Each structure stands twice: as structure tokens, then as C-alpha cells.
Amino acid sequence: MxxxxxxxxxxxLLVGVFLLTPQAGAADPTPGTNxxxxxxxxxxxxxxxRSAHRKRLSSGPLYAAxxxxxxxxxxxxxxxxxxxxxxxxxxxxxxxxxxxxVFSSSHQAADGHVDxxxxxxxxxxxxxxxxxxxxxxxxxxxxxxxxxxxxxxRLGYNHCGFDWSRDGGxxxxxxxxxxYEFTLGDGHVADACSDPSVTFDSKGNAYIGGxxxxxxxxxxxxxxxxxxxxxxxxxxxxxxxxxxxxxxxxPLGVVASDNDPSIFNxxxxxxxxxxxxxxxxxxxxFVWTRFDxxxxxxxxxxxxSTDGGATWSAGIEISGRQTTFCTAGxxxxxxxxxxxxxxxxxxxxxxGTVYVAFSNINNSETTHGQYLVVTCPPSADCSDRNQxxxxxxxxxxxxxxxxxxxTATGCADGDQCLPPNGYRWDDSTGGSxxxxxxxxxxxxxxxFRNGGANCAPSGMVKNATPPxxxxxxxxFSRDGGSTWNAAFNVxxxxxxxxxxxxxxxxxxxxxxxxxxxxxxxxxxxTCEFTGCNDITLVRVDAPxxxxxxxxxxxxxxxxxxxxxxANNPPxxxxxxxxxxxxxxxxGRPYVVWSDTRGLNGxxxxxxxxxxxxxxx
Numbered sequence: 001m002x003x004x005x006x007x008x009x010x011x012x013l014l015v016g017v018f019l020l021t022p023q024a025g026a027a028d029p030t031p032g033t034n035x036x037x038x039x040x041x042x043x044x045x046x047x048x049x050r051s052a053h054r055k056r057l058s059s060g061p062l063y064a065a066x067x068x069x070x071x072x073x074x075x076x077x078x079x080x081x082x083x084x085x086x087x088x089x090x091x092x093x094x095x096x097x098x099x100x101x102v103f104s105s106s107h108q109a110a111d112g113h114v115d116x117x118x119x120x121x122x123x124x125x126x127x128x129x130x131x132x133x134x135x136x137x138x139x140x141x142x143x144x145x146x147x148x149x150x151x152x153x154r155l156g157y158n159h160c161g162f163d164w165s166r167d168g169g170x171x172x173x174x175x176x177x178x179x180y181e182f183t184l185g186d187g188h189v190a191d192a193c194s195d196p197s198v199t200f201d202s203k204g205n206a207y208i209g210g211x212x213x214x215x216x217x218x219x220x221x222x223x224x225x226x227x228x229x230x231x232x233x234x235x236x237x238x239x240x241x242x243x244x245x246x247x248x249x250x251p252l253g254v255v256a257s258d259n260d261p262s263i264f265n266x267x268x269x270x271x272x273x274x275x276x277x278x279x280x281x282x283x284x285x286f287v288w289t290r291f292d293x294x295x296x297x298x299x300x301x302x303x304x305s306t307d308g309g310a311t312w313s314a315g316i317e318i319s320g321r322q323t324t325f326c327t328a329g330x331x332x333x334x335x336x337x338x339x340x341x342x343x344x345x346x347x348x349x350x351x352g353t354v355y356v357a358f359s360n361i362n363n364s365e366t367t368h369g370q371y372l373v374v375t376c377p378p379s380a381d382c383s384d385r386n387q388x389x390x391x392x393x394x395x396x397x398x399x400x401x402x403x404x405x406x407t408a409t410g411c412a413d414g415d416q417c418l419p420p421n422g423y424r425w426d427d428s429t430g431g432s433x434x435x436x437x438x439x440x441x442x443x444x445x446x447x448f449r450n451g452g453a454n455c456a457p458s459g460m461v462k463n464a465t466p467p468x469x470x471x472x473x474x475x476f477s478r479d480g481g482s483t484w485n486a487a488f489n490v491x492x493x494x495x496x497x498x499x500x501x502x503x504x505x506x507x508x509x510x511x512x513x514x515x516x517x518x519x520x521x522x523x524x525x526t527c528e529f530t531g532c533n534d535i536t537l538v539r540v541d542a543p544x545x546x547x548x549x550x551x552x553x554x555x556x557x558x559x560x561x562x563x564x565x566a567n568n569p570p571x572x573x574x575x576x577x578x579x580x581x582x583x584x585x586x587g588r589p590y591v592v593w594s595d596t597r598g599l600n601g602x603x604x605x606x607x608x609x610x611x612x613x614x615x616x
Contacts, residue, residue, distance in 0.1 A: 033216060033217070033218065033261065034213070034217070034218040034219075034220070034261050034263075034264055035218075035261045035262050035293040036057065036262065036263065036264035036291040036292075036293045037057070037061060037213075037215070037264060039057075039293060040056065040057035040061070043056065043414040044412050044413065044414040044415065046405065046412075046413025046414055048414075051329075053328055053329020053340050053361055053362065054296060054297075054298070054329065054340055054361075055289070055291075055298045055340050055341060055342040055359075055361065055428060056342070056414075056426060056428075057264065057266055057291065058194070058195065058266050058267045058289075058342070058429060058577055061158070061192070061194055061211070061213060061215070061264070061266070098124025098125065098126055098174070099121070099124055099125070099126040099599060100121060100124070101120075101121040101599055101606075102118055102119065102120050102121070103118075103119040103556070103557040103558075103597075103608075104116060104117070104118055104119070104557065105117050105119075105554075105555075105556075105557040115613065117553075117555060117610055117611070117612065118169075118170075118610065118611075119555065119556065119557065119595075119608045119609070119610045120169055120170065120171075120172065120608065120609050120610070121172075121606055121607070121608055122134075122148050122150075122163045122172050122174070122592065122606075122607040122608060122609045123150065123152065123161060123163055123172075123174050123606055123607045124163075124172065124173070124174045125152070125154040125161070125174070125606075127154055128598065128602055128604045129152075129153040129154045129604075130151075130152075130153045130157070130570070130571045130574070130604065130605045131150045131151065131152050131153070131161060131594065131605055131606050131607045132150060132151050132574060132575060132576035132594035132605045132607075133150060133151040133194075133195070133196075133576030133577050133578060133594065134148060134149065134150040134151075134576065134578075134579060134580055134592045134593065134594060134607050135148065135149045135150075135196060135197055135198050135269075135580045135592070136148045136149075136198070136580045136581075136582045136590055136591075136592045136609070137198045137199050137200050137206070137582060138200070138582050138583075138584050138590060139200050139204050139206070139232065140200055140202060140204065140274050140585065141200075141202075141203065141204035141229070142204065142232075143168065143584040143585065143586075144165070144166060144167055144168045145164070145165070145166055145204070145232045145233070146164070146165045146168065146169055146590065146609075147162060147163065147164050147165075147198045147200075147206055147208075147227075147232075147233040148162070148163040148164075148165075148172075148198070148592050148607060148609065149161070149162045149163075149196030149197060149198045149208060149210075150162075150163075150196060150592075150594075150607050151194055151195075151196065151576065152176065152196075154176070155176060156191075156192075157192075157570075158192050158193065158194050159176060159192060159193045160176065160177055160179065160193040160194065160195075160196040160208075160210040161174060161175070161176055161177075161196070162174065162175055162176075162177055162196065162198065162208055162233065162236070163175075163233075163607070164232055164233035164234055165609075166232055168611075169590065169609045169610075169611065172609075173234065175235065175236075177193070177196075177208055177210065177225055177236055178225055178236055178237065178249035178250075178252075179193055179210055179212055179223060179225070179252070180193075181249055181250055182212060182221065182223055182250070182252050184212065184213075184214060184217070184219035184220070184221055184257065184259065185219045185221070185257050185258060185259030186214070186217050186218065186219040186259045188214050188217055188219065190212035190213060190214055190221070191213075191214050191215060192212070192213050192214070192215055193210045193211065193212050193213075194210065194211045194213075195210060195211045195266070195267055195268050195269075196208065196209070196210045197209040197210070197268060197269045197270040197286075198233075198270070199270050199271050199272045199274075199284065200272060200274060201272040201273075201274055201281075201282040201284065201308075202272075202273075202274040202275065202276050202281050202282055203229050203282065204229035204230070204232075205226060205227070205228055205229050205282075205308065206226070206227040206231075206232070206233050206236075207224055207225070207226055207227075207239070207270060207272065207284055207309050208224065208225050208226075208227070208233075208236055209222060209223065209224045209225075209255065209268060209270045209286060210222070210223060210268075211265060211266060211267075211268055211288075213264075218258075218259055218260060218261035218263075219257070219258065219259040220256075220257075220258055220263065220264050220265045220266075221254065221255075221256060221257040221258070221265065222254075222255035222256040222257075222265050222268050222286060222288060222303075223252040223253060223254055223255065224239060224252060224253035224254075224255060224270070224284075224286070224305070224309045224312075225237060225238065225239065225249070225252055225253070225309075226238070226239035226245075226253075226308065226309050228245070228246060231246070236249075237249055238250055238251055238252060239252070239253045239305075239308055239309035239310045240310050241307070241308070241310055253305060253309040253310055253311070253312055254312060255268070255286045255288075255303045255312045255315070256288070256290075256301070256303065256315050261293075262292060262293040262294040263290065263291065263292055263293075264290075264291040264293075265288055265289075265290055265291075265301075266288060266289045266290075266291055266298075266342075267288055267289045267342060267343060267344065267429065267577075268286055268287065268288035269286075269287055269288070269344065269345055269346060270284065270285065270286045270287075270346075271284075271285050271346045271347065271348055272284045272285070272348075273285070273348045273352060274348075275348070275350055275352070277350070278348070278350070278351065278352035278378070279351075279352050279378050279379075280352040280378065281352075282308070283304055283305070283306055284304065284305045284308070284309055285302065285303075285304050285346055285348070285354055285382070286302070286303045286304070286305075286312065287300060287301065287302050287318075287344040287345075287346050287356050288300070288301055288344065289301070289341060289342050289343070289344065290315070290317075292331065295331035295332060295339075296331035297330065297331025297332060297337070297339040297340060298339065298340060298341055298342060299317045299318075299319045299337070299338075299339040299341055300317070300318055300319040300341045300344045300356060300358050300374075301315040301316065301317055301318065302315065302316055302318045302356070302382065302383075302388075303315045303316075303383075304382055304383055313383035314383070316383065316384070316385040317339075317385060318356060318374050318376075318385060318388045319337075319338045319339060319341050319358065319360070319372070319374065319391060320337075320338055320374055320388060320389075320390050320391045321334055321336045321337050321338055321390065321391075322336060322338055322372075322390060322391055322393075323336045325362075325363055325370060325372075325393050326338040326339075326360070326362040326363070326391070327362065327363065327364050328362055328363060328364045329361065329362050330362060337362070338360050338362050338372060338391050339362065340360060340361045340362050341358045341359060341360050341372075342358065342359050342426075342428040342429060343358055343359045343426075343428045343429040343430070343431060343577075344356050344357070344358040345357050345358070345431060345432050345433050346433075347433045347434055347435050347441075348435075349378075349435050349439060349480075350435075350437045350439065351378045351439075352378035353375055353376065353377055353378050353480070354375065354376040354382055355373055355374075355375050355433055355435065355441065355481060356373065356374050356375075356433075357371060357372070357373045357394060357431060357432075357433035357443055358371070358372060358373075358374075358428075358431075359371055359372075359397060359399075359427065359428030359429070359431060360372045360391075361428075367398070367400060368396050368397055368398040368399060368400065368447075368449075369396075369397040369399050369427070369428065370393055370394075370395070370396055370397055371393070371394040371395050371396075371397055371431050371443065371445060372391040372392065372393055372394060373391065373392055373394055373433065373441075373443075373481045374388050374389060374390070374391045374392075375388070375389045375480060375481055376388050376389070377389070392481050392482055392483075393484075394443050394475065394477075394481070394484050395443070395445070395473070395475055395484060395487055396449075397427050397428070397431075397445065397447050398447040398448050398449035398451075399416075399426070399427040399428065399447060399448065400448050400451070400456065400459070401416040401417065401418055401425060401427075401448045401451065401456065401468075401470065402416065402417065402418075402419070402455065402456040402457075402459050402460055402461045402463075402464045403415065403416055403417075403459055403460055403461060404416075404417060404422075404460075404461050404462075405461070405462065406419065406422060406461040406462050407565065408422075408564070408565070408566075409421060409422030409461070409531070409562075409564055409565075409572075409573075410422030410423075410563070410564055410565045410569075410572035410573035411423075411424070411461050411573065412424070412573060415573070417461050417573075418455070418468045418470055418500045418502060419455065419461050419464045419465065419466060419468060420466060420529065420530065420531040420562065421500075421531045421533075421562055421575075422562075422563075422564060422565075422572055422573045423563070423573060423574065423575040424573060424574060424575075425470075425502055425503065426577070427445060427446060427447050427448075429577035429578060430445060430446060430502070430503050430504060430505075430577065430578050431443060431444065431445040432444050432445075432504070432505045432506045432507075432578075432581075434506055434507050434508045434515075435508070436508045436509065436510060436511065436512035436513075437510055437511060437512060438511075438512040439478070439480070440476055440477070440478055440508075440512060440544045441476060441477040441478075441480070441481055442474060442475070442476050442506060442508055442515055442543065442544075443474065443475050443476075443477075443484070444472065444473070444474045444504050444505070444506035444515075444517050445472075445473055445474075445504065446470055446471060446472045446473065446501060446502045446503065446504050446519065447470070447471070447473065448468075448470050449471070450469045450470075450471055450489075450493065451468055451469055451470060452467065452468065452469050452498065454466075454467070455467065455468035455469070466500075466528050466529050467497070467498035467499055467500075467528050467529075468498075468499075468500045468528070469493055469498045469499065469500065470500040470501060470502045471489050471490070471491045471492070471501060472489075472490040472491045472501045472502075472504045472517060472519050472538075473487045473488060473489055473490060474487075474488055474490060474506065474515065474517065474540070474543070475487050475488065476543060476544045478544065485544075488548065490517060490538055490540075490550065491519075491521075491523075496523040497523060497528075498528070499521075499522045499523040499527075499528040500520075500521075500522045500528065501519050501520065501521050501522070501523070501536070502519060502520055503519060503520045503575070503576075503577075503578060503579055504517055504518065504519035504579075505517075505518055505519075505578055505579050505580050505581045506518075506581055507581040507582050507583040507589060508543075508583065508587075509583055509586075509587025510583065510585060510587065511587065513541070513542065513543075513544075514539070514540070514541060514543070514587050515540040515543035515548075516537065516538070516539060516540070516581050516583065516589040516612065517537070517538045517540065517581070518535060518536065518537045518538070518555070518579060518581050518589070518591045518593070518612070519535070519536060519538075519579075520533050520534070520535065520575070520579070520593075521533065521534045521535065521536040521554075522534075523536075524554065524559055525559060527559055530562065531562030531564075532559035532560060532561055532562055533559060533560045533562070533596075534554055534555075534556040534559050534560065535554075535555040535556045535579075535591070535593050535595075535610075536552055536553065536554055536555065537552075537553045537555050537581075537589060537591060537612040537613070538550055538551070538552050538553075539551040539552075539553070539589075539612075539613060553612060553613060555591060555610050555612060556595070558597070560595055560596040560597050561596050561597065561603050562596075563575070563596055563603060563604075563605070567603045568603050568604055571604055571605055574605075575594055575605070576594050579591070579592060579593040579594070580592050580593075588611060588612075588613070589611065589612045589613065590609070590610075590611055590612075591609070591610050591611075591612055592607055592608065592609050593607070593608060594606070594607060594608075595607070595608045
């Protein structure tokens with residue numbers, strides 16, 4: 001079934017459970033509700049049969065709708081405990097600006113050198129509201145300037161939040177974006193935001209983007225704001241070329257805006273061409289999934305800005321067609337359209353080539369999907385869909401994790417989970433693409449090809465028992481994505497036992513020869529059987545060879561508790577659609593993730609940051 005992005009989808013779904021369900025003695029209160037969101041809600045609740053060839057909405061909008069439904073229901077006893085304000089925490093050695101917290105761990109290398117890794121809490125919201133599904137970007141003109149974005153619920157489920165650091169991640173300030181004055185196509189201001197994105201151009205200008213929607217109306221939009229070089233993300237403003245630009249929050253840059261109940265714009269990510277030698281330096285690109293309920297498809301769309309985010313080209317479908325591996329389930333008149341997609345991730349090559357990788361299920365298989373990549377050459381006008389090259393296949397994706405429901409863990413009827421966690425997991429939102437200056441492309445993903453019969457009997461979570469051997473893989477291409485090497489298993493059972501690793505992200509050293517991969521990991525202690533989690537970072541030397549060298553580091557100082565309906569009903573079942581890794585010019589990895597080790601013993605989600613392998 002079509003899935004909106006995990007962060008967006010879940011927020012909207014929480015609201016929609018109540019708003020989209022007719023109440024006793026009342027007429028249906030939402031005759032104009034977005035049909036894509038309604039379908040996602042029905043699928044999540046098991047009201048619709050599953051389809052082998054339709055993507056699902058991401059979880060951000062979905063959870064917003066679900067939370068609204070919970071808000072309308074009688075308060076749960078556990079919620080009362082969560083409403084208690086936290087007591088002041090002891091000040092750590094490193095400080096951030098609100099509810100600060102730092103975890104520290106040390107690692108001794110073979111040469112005797114000791115690295116100390118600081119895991120610093122990024123968001124400064126003290127309300128115990130959820131922050132998850134995070135991105136990070138590093139200023140190419142000043143690596144001490146870092147910006148993080150996340151789905152943020154301090155204003156209600158689901159919104160966007162952004163954080164900035166000027167000292168390399170030691171201290172942080174945070175904010176909500178200037179998105180909530182924007183008027184959607186139906187005349188309403190948006191009441192939810194999801195899928196935050198952030199990027200820097202070559203001059204150090206920062207751009208943030210997000211998906212805006214109204215959970216009880218059809219309109220959706222993708223918008224962009226800017227933080228000029230020197231501001232460093234401390235505040236964002238209109239990207240319009242105005243003498244008082246920095247003082248104005250409107251007009252925003254509008255990537256897409258629809259007021260059609262059949263259309264839902266979802267899962268957007270943005271990237272700027274920050275290479276000073278590129279013929280398209282400082283062009284900014286935005287990719288997203290456009291769900292079309294009337295056609296029953298969800299192709300990947302693209303837009304670009306050549307004037308610093310002020311104006312954007314008309315959205316075009318770039319996922320293309322293929323007669324060899326897009327042969328089923330098309331919602332278009334073209335039976336070979338690759339239009340059942342989700343989770344697009346963009347990268348820009350050193351010559352200005354734009355690469356977009358995404359998940360697709362137009363293949364004739366019913367047991368697995370596939371990842372594809374499309375490219376726009378540096379000499380082409382990428383705003384013209386005819387300039388994009390036909391998709392090439394990266395790899396198969398064995399996305400057959402078991403389905404809910406499971407009330408004990410919070411895994412919903414229409415979700416796939418890895419027991420004993422109830423976190424919704426969808427491979428299609430967790431694939432990442434990157435490219436170094438030598439032109440080598442890398443793609444990293446996780447899937448269930450080694451899952452084991454015990455973890456997916458009849459495909460149902462309620463019948464499954466751990467261990468669940470979900471694994472992390474990568475592949476590479478030396479010819480611009482035309483051909484790809486065989487999948488390499490980063491987390492083989494021979495090394496880590498039968499345990500789950502998922503939600504990976506990756507980045508490369510710009511000069512080449514080094515790949516970083518981070519992921520959620522249940523291989524420590526008894527986590528595979530109790531549901532606790534850690535973050536592992538892998539250094540892959542010589543990654544574009546047949547004999548790479550892998551070094552593993554546990555970033556978390558202690559395992560994160562499993563979020564369940566018993567210990568946190570509002571946040572159970574959601575850990576976001578992805579974590580993030582970025583590298584600076586030297587190739588040092590900067591990692592952000594959603595961590596459930598709340599302050600003062602609370603079990604709740606916050607964003608943490610770490611520089612892995614600090615001496616690198």
C-alpha cells in the first residue's frame with residue numbers, strides 16, 4: 001500500500017483516526033479530507049487489504065493523525081505521568097541551551113590512542129514531546145557550523161524543528177521554522193509539518209524545507225526558507241531577493257502546492273550543489289513522492305531553484321520508465337512506468353550530475369521490491385523531464401518484514417515491524433546514496449533477505465519471535481550508476497549473530513576511499529529479545545573494492561529502552577523513517593539519531609549528535 005513518509009504519515013494518521021471516523025450520531029465530519037491521507041489511515045488500521053504494488057505514505061503525516069485521535073480519546077493513565085515536568089538535571093561538562101544532556105564513551109585504538117565520543121542532546125525542548133526522523137548538514141565554509149532538522153512535536157503532532165551549532169556540535173540552540181504563516185491552496189494555514197530537510201550551498205547559505213499539510217483538509221505543500229551565510233541557521237527567513245529579506249518570513253519558496261484531495265506531496269529531501277567547480281554551483285534541488293490517489297500511483301517528482309530558493313521550477317516526474325524491470329502495478333497508461341515509488345534521496349556529483357535513488361515496487365515480484373536510480377547530466381536542463389536518463393536498477397530489496405497488529409509492542413495492523421520492537425519500519429524510506437570526487441557512487445540500505453522463518457511466520461508479527469536477522473548492505477558503481485557491484489553484507493550473522501540492524505544512513509569522504517554507515521542495532525546484550533537498541537557506526541576503508549576493511553564502533557554508551565504502549569503510549573511505534581550521517585571536508589562523520597534515553601528516567605525520544613571516530 002502507499003506509504004507516506006514515516007514521520008509525516010504517523011502525525012497525520014493520529015489525527016485522522018478520530019477525524020476520519022464518523023462519530024455516533026454525527027455525519028462524516030471530513031467530506032473534503034485528503035483521500036491519500038484517508039487511505040493511509042485505513043491501511044494503517046487494517047481497514048484496507050494490502051497491495052503488492054502500491055507504496056505507503058510516510059509515517060510523519062500518519063502519526064499526526066493518530067495523535068489527534070488519541071487527544072480526542074479519554075486520557076490514558078500513562079499519559080498523566082508523561083505530563084509531569086522534568087526536574088532539573090545535573091549540568092554535564094558540555095552544555096547546551098535548554099534541557100541539556102551529554103553521554104560520553106571512550107575507545108582505545110590498537111595503537112593505544114583513546115578517543116572520547118560525546119553524544120550531545122541536540123533539541124532543547126523540555127516538554128517530553130517526541131523528536132525523531134532527523135537530518136544533519138555541515139557548512140562547507142565553516143565545519144563548526146552544523147544544522148540539524150527533525151520532526152518535532154513541541155507544538156503538537158506533527159511539526160518541524162531545526163537546531164544549530166557554531167562550535168562543532170558542543171552546544172546547540174533550537175527553534176521551530178517560519179513555516180506556519182504560509183497559506184495553503186485551500187486558504188488555511190498549515191497545522192502540521194513533516195519531513196524536514198536542510199542543506200548548505202557553496203557560500204554557506206543554509207536552506208530548510210518541509211512538507212506542510214492540514215490534517216482535516218486536502219491541501220499539501222513543500223516550502224523552503226533560508227538562513228543567509230553568517231547567520232548559521234540561528235534563524236530562517238524568506239528566500240525572496242528583498243532588501244529586508246532577513247526580517248521577513250514570507251514569501252517562502254514554494255516547491256509544490258496542491259489543493260486536490262487526490263494528491264499528497266510526501267517525503268521531500270533537498271540538496272544544493274556546493275561544488276565551486278560545478279557548472280551548476282549553488283543550484284538547489286528538491287525531490288519528493290507525489291501520491292496520486294486517482295491514478296493509484298506515487299512517482300518521484302523534482303524541482304530546482306537557480307535563484308537561492310526564491311523561485312522553483314514546475315514539478316516534473318523523473319522516475320521514468322523501463323521495459324525490463326518496471327513491468328507491473330503501474331497507475332499510468334504506460335504499463336512500464338516506474339511510478340510506485342517512495343523514499344527519494346538526491347546526491348550531486350563533482351561535475352554537477354544530479355543522482356536520485358529511490359525505492360520502487362513495479363517489478364513483477366511479490367516477495368521483494370527494488371531500488372532504482374535516475375540521473376540528470378551536468379549539461380542538461382534538469383527542469384525538463386526529457387533530459388533525465390531512464391532509471392537503472394541498483395539492487396533488489398527484500399522488504400518482507402512481518403506485519404502487525406501487535407498491541408503489546410504498538411505495531412499497527414498495516415505496519416511492518418521487527419519484533420520485539422513495535423517501531424514501524426519500511427525499507428523504502430531508508431536507502432541513502434552518496435558520491436565522492438572520484439565519481440564513485442555508493443548506495444546503502446537494509447532488508448530482510450536473511451530474516452528467518454521464525455521472525456515472519458505467515459508474515460505476521462503476532463506469530464513471530466526473535467531473533468530477526470535484518471541486515472545492512474551496501475553496493476557501489478564506478479560508471480555513473482549504470483551498473484552496480486554485488487550487495488555486500490555489513491552485518492553478517494557470522495559476526496553479529498542473528499540480530500536486527502536497520503534504519504541505516506551513510507556518507508563518503510569527499511576525496512574518496514572511505515564510507516561511513518550508521519544504523520540502529522540490537523546485537524548488544526539481550527536487546528534482540530527485549531527490544532532495546534543502540535547506534536553503531538561502521539568505517540569502511542577501500543569500500544569500492546572486493547576486499548573492504550570494516551571497523552565498528554558502538555556510539556551509544558548504553559542501550560536505548562524500547563518504546564511501548566506500556567511505557568509511553570503517544571510515542572510507541574514510531575522511531576522515524578531514517579537517521580542521518582554527513583561528512584566534513586576531511587571526511588569526519590557527523591551522526592544524528594533519535595534516542596529514547598530521556599532525562600531523569602523518562603522513556604521518550606530526543607535527537608542526539610556525535611562525531612564518530614573523533615581522531616579521524
